Amino acid sequence: MQSSCPNFHPAQLKEVFSRFATSEAIELESTLYSTLALEVSKCRDLLELASFTQYSQPAPNMLFAAIQYLLLNGARHALKQFYPRLATGPTSYSAVGDTLKNFCRENREAIVELISTRRTQTNVVQRSSCLLTGLSLVSHSSKCQDLCLVDLGASAGLNLNLDLYSHCYYQGSSELFKAGSPESGVRLRTEVRGSKSLPPNQSVSIAGKVGIDLNPIDVYDSDSVLWLQSLVWPEHHERYEQLNRALELARTNPVNLIRGDAAEKLEDVVDEFPRDQALVVCSTIAEYQFPQKTRDEIYGILVSASKHRAIWRLSMEGSPESLLSLVRYEDGAQIQYTTLAKCSPHGLWIEWINQAERH
Ligand SMILES: C[S@@+](CC[C@H](N)C(=O)[O-])C[C@H]1O[C@@H](n2cnc3c(N)ncnc32)[C@H](O)[C@@H]1O
Structure with a gap:
């Protein structure tokens, strides 16, 4: 694993994630990302994790891409149930915050590696x-x-x-x-x-x-x-x-x-x-x-x-x-x-x- 260091102050990211939850995620119709971003904005540990994103990259997109990458790659975790591509989708998001924190704790090293080395390269053909x-x-x-x-x-x-x-x-x-x-x-x-x-x-x-x-x-x-x-x-x-x-x-x-x-x-x-x-x-x-x-x-x-x-x-x-x-x-x-x-x-x-x- 490459050595990495935080690039953002968690307090700075709090604002970024709460804005993402209430604007970008809503405009692009993602209830899941709006809910996850709100949870991140309220949790110091998750904000500290997201701070390893490269300075030129948008932290919410990177953190959520890293999490989805690990899930699509076969990580076995209850967080899967909230992802429509991997499960039928939850009826309620009430447990999503604790499940997210647990997933990020268990996969911290892999997440840091992904967000500190990769980029948002979303290729949108539309x-x-x-x-x-x-x-x-x-x-x-x-x-x-x-x-x-x-x-x-x-x-x-x-x-x-x-x-x-x-x-x-x-x-x-x-x-x-x-x-x-x-x-x-x-x-x-x-x-x-x-x-x-x-x-x-x-x-x-x-x-x-x-x-x-x-x-x-x-x-x-x-x-x-x-x-x-x-x-x-x-x-x-x-x-x-x-x-x-x-x-x-x-x-x-x-x-x-x-x-x-x-x-x-x-x-x-x-x-x-x-x-x-x-x-x-x-x-x-x-x-x-x-x-x-x-x-x-x-x-x-x-x-x-x-x-x-x-x-x-x-x-x-x-x-x-x-x-x-x-x-x-x-x-x-x-x-x-x-x-x-x-x-x-x-x-x-x-x-x-x-x-x-x-x-
Ligand atoms: C958000 S993606 C957009 C991809 C594509 N244009 C699209 O709309 O689907 C931005 C792309 O710019 C690339 N990029 C960033 N800085 C660059 C630079 N200085 N020179 C060339 N490419 C760069 C990234 O690697 C990434 O693939």
């Missing part, structure tokens, strides 16, 4: 439906037949396979349109909110795909896949199904994943794509983990590379509400910034805005 609307716009406006995609913080690279998924956009009870591969086993449905229409639904042709991640998830490695599955919240059955189907598809349609810091690897990756193809550098809910230096360097690389080719930066970032934004770089400068849409961080809904600012 986010790709939001990305696709932005790509559709680039495809339309660039007049390039083919797009090349670079995903920064790609995790297992599953969002790079978005052209292989079936995307359905709906409003109320009406289906607006479908995109992607209609026969795909990965079926994604996104609610369209607001009064503005999404961009013209044209098919997006992707000629090249590369993902960069500090720790790319190998879709053939069962332990890495188990960690990815453990990051999906227990009540999110559909998301779990989508993840497993996308992983299956990725095993027969592998994407090129490069290990390293996004900024350190980007320049070489950009150089590899033919200049007559529209290059889109994207990210989804990943930038919050990048140091400021990495973000600044990414900007510099894109500005410099745009002296030789047009480049777009498409990002879906921010929580509890995300913004989908598109930046265009050309002739060595950022020439346009457009806020395309508001969307849910999990890509469950999108509200088109398309507000451009010239630079």
